[in-house]
Amino acid sequence: MKLFDEKNFIHQLSIDCVIFGYKAGELKVLIPKILLKKPLYSLPGGFIYVDESIDKAALRILEERTGINDIYLEQYYVFGNENRINNDLLNNLEEFSQQMNQLEFEENGLNWLTNRFVSIGYYALVDINKVNPKMGEMDESVDWYNVKSLPKLIMDHNEMVEKALETLRRNLDEKLIGFNLLPETFTMREVQELYEAIYDKPFARNNFQKKILDLDVLERLEKKFTGAANKAPYLYRFRR
Amino acid sequence: MKLFDEKNFIHQLSIDCVIFGYKAGELKVLIPKILLKKPLYSLPGGFIYVDESIDKAALRILEERTGINDIYLEQYYVFGNENRINNDLLNNLEEFSQQMNQLEFEENGLNWLTNRFVSIGYYALVDINKVNPKMGEMDESVDWYNVKSLPKLIMDHNEMVEKALETLRRNLDEKLIGFNLLPETFTMREVQELYEAIYDKPFARNNFQKKILDLDVLERLEKKFTGAANKAPYLYRFRR
DNA sequence: TCAAAAGTGTTGCGCATACACCCATGG
DNA sequence: CCATGGGTGTATGCGCAACACTTTTGA
Numbered sequence: 001m002k003l004f005d006e007k008n009f010i011h012q013l014s015i016d017c018v019i020f021g022y023k024a025g026e027l028k029v030l031i032p033k034i035l036l037k038k039p040l041y042s043l044p045g046g047f048i049y050v051d052e053s054i055d056k057a058a059l060r061i062l063e064e065r066t067g068i069n070d071i072y073l074e075q076y077y078v079f080g081n082e083n084r085i086n087n088d089l090l091n092n093l094e095e096f097s098q099q100m101n102q103l104e105f106e107e108n109g110l111n112w113l114t115n116r117f118v119s120i121g122y123y124a125l126v127d128i129n130k131v132n133p134k135m136g137e138m139d140e141s142v143d144w145y146n147v148k149s150l151p152k153l154i155m156d157h158n159e160m161v162e163k164a165l166e167t168l169r170r171n172l173d174e175k176l177i178g179f180n181l182l183p184e185t186f187t188m189r190e191v192q193e194l195y196e197a198i199y200d201k202p203f204a205r206n207n208f209q210k211k212i213l214d215l216d217v218l219e220r221l222e223k224k225f226t227g228a229a230n231k232a233p234y235l236y237r238f239r240r
Numbered sequence: 241m242k243l244f245d246e247k248n249f250i251h252q253l254s255i256d257c258v259i260f261g262y263k264a265g266e267l268k269v270l271i272p273k274i275l276l277k278k279p280l281y282s283l284p285g286g287f288i289y290v291d292e293s294i295d296k297a298a299l300r301i302l303e304e305r306t307g308i309n310d311i312y313l314e315q316y317y318v319f320g321n322e323n324r325i326n327n328d329l330l331n332n333l334e335e336f337s338q339q340m341n342q343l344e345f346e347e348n349g350l351n352w353l354t355n356r357f358v359s360i361g362y363y364a365l366v367d368i369n370k371v372n373p374k375m376g377e378m379d380e381s382v383d384w385y386n387v388k389s390l391p392k393l394i395m396d397h398n399e400m401v402e403k404a405l406e407t408l409r410r411n412l413d414e415k416l417i418g419f420n421l422l423p424e425t426f427t428m429r430e431v432q433e434l435y436e437a438i439y440d441k442p443f444a445r446n447n448f449q450k451k452i453l454d455l456d457v458l459e460r461l462e463k464k465f466t467g468a469a470n471k472a473p474y475l476y477r478f479r480r
Numbered sequence: 481t482c483a484a485a486a487g488t489g490t491t492g493c494g495c496a497t498a499c500a501c502c503c504a505t506g507g
Numbered sequence: 508c509c510a511t512g513g514g515t516g517t518a519t520g521c522g523c524a525a526c527a528c529t530t531t532t533g534a
Contacts, residue, residue, distance in 0.1 A: 012250045012290065013358060050252065054320030054358060075318055078360050080294030118253060118294060120318050189486085206488075207524060214522090230485035231531035429513085446515070447497060454495095470512035471504035 009047035011112050014119045015058050016045035016157065017073070018164035019066065021128035021144055022181040027197040028144040029161055030066060030133055031151065035140040036092050041151045043160060044136070045119065058122045066142065067134035072125045072180040076167040079156055080118040088154045090114050123164040125180035148200070169199060176217055179238040185221060187233040188212065249287040251352050254359045255298050256285035256397065257313070258404035259306065261368035261384055262421040267437040268384040269401055270306060270373055271391065275380040276332050281391045283400060284376070285359065298362045306382065307374035312420040313364045316407040319396055320358040328394045330354050363404040365420035388440070409439060416457055419478040425461060427473040428452065 019030040034040040046061035048054055054075070063069045133142045145151065147165060150158060172178045172195075181194055192208050212218065221235040259270040274280040286301035288294055294315070303309045373382045385391065387405060390398060412418045412435075421434055432448050452458065461475040 010252045010358065013253050048320070048358070051322055051356060053322040054318060056322070057320075078294060078315055078318055080288070080297075080360075082291055082293040082296070116291060118250065118288070120320075187486095204524065204526095205486085206526095209487075211523080227533075228485075229483070229531095229533035231487075233486060427513095444497070445513085446499095449514075451496080467506080468512075469504095469506040469510070471514075473513060 016043040018123040032139040065136040256283040258363040272379040305376040425475045
C-alpha cells in the first residue's frame with residue numbers, strides 16, 4: 001500500500017480542493033467524511049510528487065479522491081500559518097494506523113503526516129449532474145453540502161472554503177467560469193438563480209438578462225416547453 | 241555557517257519576493273546579482289522554517305536579503321511547474337560551494353538546493369527613499385531595475401515579475417496600496433506619474449485628480465513652492 | 481379569460497472620459 | 508504680462524438599477 005509514500009512526496013506541502021457544485025438553487029461544496037470513530041470532515045486534499053507540477057497534482061488528487069476529472073480548477077491562495085497541524089489526525093493516530101491495512105503508522109514512516117503543513121488551495125467548478133463522486137480509500141462517505149451550512153471541518157478548512165468563495169465571486173464575471181457549474185443547456189432563470197446562490201443576494205430579472213446577454217458568450221437555442229402555464233423560456237448554451 | 245540548514249527548512253518549497261519601488265517616473269524592481277563568474281540575476285528569495293508561517297518567512301527573507309522591513313507584502317501566486325530547477329546553480333555547483341566559506345557543497349548536505357522547487361511569490365511595495373538595500377551573503381550587488389528593462393533572471397523569475405505586476409495593477413485601486421511607493425508627502429502630479437508608470441499609459445490630469453480625491457484617503461496639506469514659474473501644487477498625505 | 485413567468489423597453493443615476501476655462505507663480 | 512503648470516467646472520457616453528409594459532403558455 002503506497003497511499004502515503006513519503007519518499008516520493010514533497011513534505012509539509014499539500015493541496016486542498018474546494019469543489020463547488022450547483023443544484024436546486026443551492027451552491028454546494030463536496031466534502032468527504034473521514035473514516036474514524038469521531039466523524040471528521042475534511043476538504044479533499046493530497047500531496048505533490050517531487051517531480052510533478054502543482055496543477056497536475058491538483059487534478060490527480062481530485063481524480064483519486066472523487067473520481068472527478070476534466071474540470072475547471074485553479075489555485076487561489078496558500079494557507080501557511082505556523083500552527084497548521086492536523087491535530088484531529090494526531091488524536092486519532094492509533095485508530096488511523098489500524099485502518100490502514102493493519103500497517104503500523106509509525107513503522108511505515110507516516111509520522112510526517114502529523115507535521116505542520118503549508119497547503120495550496122485550489123477551487124473547482126463542476127456540473128453536479130455530470131459528476132459521480134467516488135469515496136477515497138479513507139473515506140466513509142462523500143456528500144454535497146450547502147456552502148451556507150457546512151459541517152465543522154478540520155483545521156482551517158472552513159476558512160479555506162470562505163476564501164475560495166470570495167475568489168469565485170471576484171472571478172465569476174471576469175473569467176466567465178460560472179457556466180462550468182451548469183449543465184450543457186440552461187435557461188436564463190437558471191443562470192440567475194446560480195448567480196443568486198453564489199452572491200447570496202437577489203438580482204433584478206430584466207437587468208440580469210441584459211447583462212448576461214451583453215457578455216456575448218451565450219447562444220440562444222430553441223424554446224423549452226415545461227408544461228407550465230406560462231411563456232416558454234429559451235434555452236442557452238455557452239459557446240467559446 | 242547555517243545559511244542553508246536543511247534540517248530546519250521545508251524542502252522543495254521556497255519564497256521569492258518581487259520588491260517594487262518608484263523613482264523619477266519609473267517603476268523599479270530590486271534585483272540582487274549573485275556572486276558568480278557568470279553573472280546571475282535572481283529575485284531575493286529564501287526558505288521557510290518548519291515551524292514558521294509563510295508570511296513571517298517572507299518578511300524575514302526580505303530583511304535578511306535586503307535589510308528592508310516593515311513594508312507592504314502580500315502573496316500573489318504559487319509557481320509550481322515540474323521543471324522549476326535551478327539549473328544555473330547546478331552548473332555552478334563547484335564555484336558556489338567554494339564561496340560558501342570553503343565548506344564543501346555536497347558534504348554539507350546542500351544538494352537539496354538543486355532539487356525541484358515550488359515557490360510562493362510575494363510582492364512588496366516600498367518607499368524607495370526610505371530603503372537602503374543591503375547585499376545578502378551571496379550577493380555581488382543589489383540594484384533597482386526599471387520593470388520594463390529587467391535583465392534576464394534565473395528560472396521563471398521574469399515571469400514571476402510579470403505576474404506580480406499584473407496583480408499590482410489589479411489591486412492598486414481596490415486596496416489603496418500604491419501610496420506605499422511614495423514618500424510621506426507628495427503632489428498629485430507625483431501620484432499620477434506613479435500610476436502612469438505602473439499601468440504604462442497616460443491618464444487625463446483633471447479626471448485623475450478627481451478620481452484620487454474621491455477615494456477620500458488623502459489629506460491636503462500646505463502648498464509646495466518649487467521655485468518654478470507656475471502655480472504651486474498642494475502637498476498630500478495618505479491618511480488611515 | 482386569467483395567473484404565472486418570460487421577454488423587452490424606458491428612464492435616471494453614478495462614474496469615467498473629453499473638453500474648456502481660470503488661477504498662481506517667477507521670469 | 509506671459510509662459511508654464513495646477514486646480515476646477517461642465518458636457519457626453521456607458522453601464523447598472525428601478526420601473527413599467529407586453530407576450531406566451533396551459534388551465
